[in-house]
Amino acid sequence: MSKSLLVVSDYRDSHNAVRPEGRWFTGLVKDFGYSVTVMTRRENANYIEELEAGGVRIIDWHPESKFGAADRDGIKAELEANHYDLLHLFNNKSIVAGIRAAKGWPGKVLTYRGYTGNIHWWDPGAYFQHLNKRVDGIICVSGAVKESFDRLPFFNPSKTLVVGKGHDPKWYAGIDPIDLEAEFNIPPDRTIVIIVANARRMKGMNYLGTAIGRLPADLGLHFLFVGRDLQVPDFEADLADSYYAHQYTFAGFRTDVLNILAAADVSLLPSVKGEGLSKVLLESMFLARPTIMTDIGGNKGLGIDGETAIIVPARSDEALTKAMQRIAEDPALRARLGPAGKAYVTEHFSADRTVAELAEAYQEVLNRK
Secondary structure (H helix, E strand, O other), X not given: OOOEEEEEOOOOOXXXXXXXXXXXXXXXXXXXXOEXXXXXXXXXXXOHHHHHHOOOEEEEOOOOOOOOHHHHHHHHHHHHHOOOXXXXXXXXXXXXXXXXXXXXXXXXXXXXXXXXXXXXXXXXXXXHOOOOOOOOEEEEOOHHHHHHHHOOOOOOHHHEEEOOOOEOHHHHOOOOOOOHHHHHOOOOXXXXXXXXXXXXXXXXXXXXXXXXHHOOOOOOEEEEEEOOOXXXXXXXXXXXXXXXXXXXXXXXXXXXXXXXXXXXXXXXXXXXXXXXXXXXXXXXXXXXOOXXXXXXXXXXXXXXXXXXXXXXXXXXXXXXXXXXHHHHHOHHHHHHHHHHHHHHXXXXXXXXXXXXXXXXXXXXXXXXX
């Protein structure tokens, strides 16, 4: 008998952001015989057509608040109308409303966590979400996320299960690199270092600004910043004080990030905390871009320093400077790291592999009494 899963998630994000999660569920249908229903708003959502083509049933609904009666009852009504073995809740609104809806329901309740930190045993709000006793399992996107739960006092670590959000190599096979010279007026002789991020303190942009200021003048680098709200006075002041005062571009938010990534010479992300599993780093490596990353917990397992990526200590502008200088001065290293990084993530973070890991995690929870 096939297992039945109800998912409550929000796909009103970019296509690239939602498809690793959506691929979990089409994979469960195709390869593991699951019956999957996803509750999400259709308007402004992405990956809906792919889900339906993959045999996933879509309900055009999502809770609008955590504690509203209608939000609880919308999930409860679906649980009562159809048989489900598992209820998987993916964001704050769905987690709180879904736990309330599952009161007295005989199936298993799971939540999802994609970030490290900000879970505290002394916070009453945590017990309406992941720490609620009704939660049977927490799917953690990386080992670092699991560790952030497991070290809490009074927490049962058997509840946390690690399943990465994998990528399908086919997604990157037809990505055409954009002409960066034409698009951003970047001289063709520059080595382009791309940083894809939105302006959040966890991204470590202040350390990067200091690191760029330490670079020598003759490296031939151009820095391309892609993302929301990165162009702020303090950061621009750091760049203006460097030898690269006229060798940087702020591209802002772009919908063609993969095409831009594919054209860059080096991808860099100076994150200092919070990342559960960086989508940008995975995208960079699947596109065979030589990649510089920090050693935060969420990046553990994403690469091998010097073999598949350059990995530096977080919060170290000096280490970032050395890494950028090293990769700029060594074309052979760049040529080696790109393909090696792609091979590594294809082996360890393929969608097929993570679908199988999710099916195993679900089975483990279902086997519990």
